[in-house]
Each structure stands twice: as C-alpha cells, then as structure tokens.
Amino acid sequence: MANSASNTSVQHVRRSAKVVPLPARAPERLVGVGFRCWLAGLSTGDIKCWEDAWNTFSGMLGPDNAKTLLLDLSKFVRAVKASAQRDIEISPAGCRSFCRDECLAISIIAACQHNERQALTASVAALIGTEDIGDTLNGALALAAALRSANQLLCAESVCPATCALRAQRRRLM
Structure with a gap:
C-alpha cells in the first residue's frame, strides 16, 4: 500500500495497540515523545504538538540544548514523513506507552548511536515501508549525533533486532 509523501497521514493507535510502556530513561523518552509530537504537528498543523515537544x-535539557535537538528531530521526522510509503502510526498525546512505529523510531536512533548497521537499516525500512532509506537514514544519523553531544545516549537494548523489524515490515505488506 504505497502512499505519496504528500498524503501520508498519521494514524492514532487504539489502546490495544500499545506495545511498550513509556521508558523511564530520558533519551528514549525524548526520541519517542519527540517523534510523536513532531509528526502529529506536521500532520495536523496544530502548534500545541510542537509546544509539547x-x-x-527544554524541561529535560534546558532551552539551549532543546533548540539544537529539536532542529535535528524536525529533520529526522520530516525525512520519515517524506519517505514513508505507508501511514506512520503514533499514540495520542499524553499516552503513557509507545506503539510499534514509535518504538521503531527509538530503535533507529539507538542503532545509530551503537553502530548496529543491520538493525538500523531494517528498522528504517520497516518504519517507512521502503528500501529507499537514504534521506531518513541521514536524518537519523544527525539526530543520534546531536543527542550524543547532549549526553543523551540511548541503551543498546533499545535497538530492535533486525529480524524483529523485518517481521514488522512483512506483516504490514500482507
């Protein structure tokens, strides 16, 4: 099911689709919540979404670090949205857990930081629904580096194994 980049929309998941509780670790929460808020803002045009991000x-890192990181987050999310060949799912604002696509976004950034190339490429392809991952990969690398510079290192355990990401992609294609 291929959608053009201009009509790719955000789909809010139902309660039963939640898969991972909101992590207590700040770096994972920043990526997951930031991804959710920024994508919702791009899809709805509601400034409140960006204000939430x-x-x-800024509450976790201060305003100076927030400015830099949100710029890189914006580039990553815009690349995801522009490259996506399917609807990207996000949980509603304030949800206390992450859905599969939010977990894939976290996995992508964690894989960048831990140089897990196979898991990285599989997670990006699973998230956007295509093997054409260049722009999304570049955005992810920039965000991962900016987070590292702000001493926000995601756990290696946050990387989704490549086989897991590939299974998620196959389920979507069926």
Whole structure:
C-alpha cells in the first residue's frame, strides 16, 4: 500500500495497540515523545504538538540544548514523513506507552548511536515501508549525533533486532 509523501497521514493507535510502556530513561523518552509530537504537528498543523515537544525537551535539557535537538528531530521526522510509503502510526498525546512505529523510531536512533548497521537499516525500512532509506537514514544519523553531544545516549537494548523489524515490515505488506 504505497502512499505519496504528500498524503501520508498519521494514524492514532487504539489502546490495544500499545506495545511498550513509556521508558523511564530520558533519551528514549525524548526520541519517542519527540517523534510523536513532531509528526502529529506536521500532520495536523496544530502548534500545541510542537509546544509539547519543546516543553519535553527544554524541561529535560534546558532551552539551549532543546533548540539544537529539536532542529535535528524536525529533520529526522520530516525525512520519515517524506519517505514513508505507508501511514506512520503514533499514540495520542499524553499516552503513557509507545506503539510499534514509535518504538521503531527509538530503535533507529539507538542503532545509530551503537553502530548496529543491520538493525538500523531494517528498522528504517520497516518504519517507512521502503528500501529507499537514504534521506531518513541521514536524518537519523544527525539526530543520534546531536543527542550524543547532549549526553543523551540511548541503551543498546533499545535497538530492535533486525529480524524483529523485518517481521514488522512483512506483516504490514500482507
């Protein structure tokens, strides 16, 4: 099911689709919540979504770090949205857990930081629904580096194994 980049929409998941509780670790929460808020803002045009991202980042890291990181987050999310050949799912604002696509976004950034190339490429392809991952990969690498510079290192355990990401992609294609 291929959608053009211009009509790729955000789908809110139902309660039963939640798969991972909101992590207590700040780096994972920043990526997951930031991804959710920024994608919702791009899809709805509602400035409150971006304000939620700003409040999360600036509350955890201070306004100077938040500015830098949100710029890189924006580039990553815009690349995901522009490259996606399917609808990207996000949980509603304030949800206390992450859905599969939010977990894939976290996995992508963690894989960048831990140089897990196979898991990285599989997670990006699973998230956007295509093997054409270049722009999304570049955005992810920039965000991962900016997070590292701000001393926000995601856990290696946050990397989704390549086989897991590939199974998620196959389920979507059926």
